[in-house]
Amino acid sequence: MQLVDGRGRLLNHLETVYRPGEMDLARRSFEALGCSVKAGGEFLTVSVDPNNPDGIDTVIYASKVTREQWAFECALAEAVDAGGALGESWHAYADKLVAVPQRSFHFGIRFASTAEWEDTVESVRRAGAEDPELAGRIGLAGMFRPGDPGSVSDKVAQAFVSVDTFAAGLLTFPQHVELQHWLVPIR
Numbered sequence: 001m002q003l004v005d006g007r008g009r010l011l012n013h014l015e016t017v018y019r020p021g022e023m024d025l026a027r028r029s030f031e032a033l034g035c036s037v038k039a040g041g042e043f044l045t046v047s048v049d050p051n052n053p054d055g056i057d058t059v060i061y062a063s064k065v066t067r068e069q070w071a072f073e074c075a076l077a078e079a080v081d082a083g084g085a086l087g088e089s090w091h092a093y094a095d096k097l098v099a100v101p102q103r104s105f106h107f108g109i110r111f112a113s114t115a116e117w118e119d120t121v122e123s124v125r126r127a128g129a130e131d132p133e134l135a136g137r138i139g140l141a142g143m144f145r146p147g148d149p150g151s152v153s154d155k156v157a158q159a160f161v162s163v164d165t166f167a168a169g170l171l172t173f174p175q176h177v178e179l180q181h182w183l184v185p186i187r
Contacts, residue, residue: 012057014107016166016175017065018044026062026166029138032127033109033161033177034120035060048109062166073172080172090173097176101142101160102152106176107168114157117181121159124179138163141176146183157181 018026027037027044036050046060047053065073080090097104111117121140128139141162146154159179167175 010057012059014060014168016060016062016168017069017171018062018166019171020064020070022165023062023064025133025137028127028131028134029163029165030060030062032120032123032134032138033163033179034111034116034123035109065171069171073170076170077172094173097162097174098141100150101162101176101178102144102150102158104176105169106160106178108178108180111179111181114181114183117157117159117179120179124159124161134165137165141174155182155184157183 016026023039023042023044027039030037030044030046034050036047036053038045038047038053038055042064044060044062045055046062047055048058048060052058080087111120121143124138124140127134128137129135139162141160142150142158143160144151144158146157152158157180161177161179162174163177164171164174167173169175
């Protein structure tokens with residue numbers, strides 16, 4: 001098989017960042033998403049498939065945000081909080097994120113079974129409801145089963161998670177993660 005012998009292409013990794021002092025919150029958020037996490041120094045290696053924790057492919061890395069990015073993000077958050085055109089546009093966009101999360105920047109994790117998908121969706125709900133430090137910081141942004149309004153296919157179930165403890169980009173705004181399960185075999 002090409003992927004096994006290294007000749008094929010695959011998505012190797014996604015690099016993310018977390019806020020200063022929030023490495024453990026990022027770790028717990030990734031675990032709620034059904035991933036296994038290894039920590040080393042200020043870095044997390046997140047295996048999307050906990051049964052294949054090779055740490056090289058299909059992984060997410062997380063590191064502490066740089067000082068420069070954090071300074072920019074603090075200034076950006078202050079400007080958004082001040083209102084005006086930037087604050088108003090952010091709130092309009094945030095409302096759209098809730099209504100149609102499929103149309104925002106996100107990355108997806110595909111699950112092999114309905115049971116595993118449902119367990120992970122429940123894990124996200126519990127993390128947002130039962131972990132006081134994650135309350136309001138991780139939760140379902142939208143759920144679409146075949147036939148539901150907003151569903152993109154009659155073959156896929158999607159749950160969109162909004163999380164702000166890590167981001168592949170700016171931490172000022174929530175990161176969306178799609179938990180996806182195909183109800184019919186793919187290829």
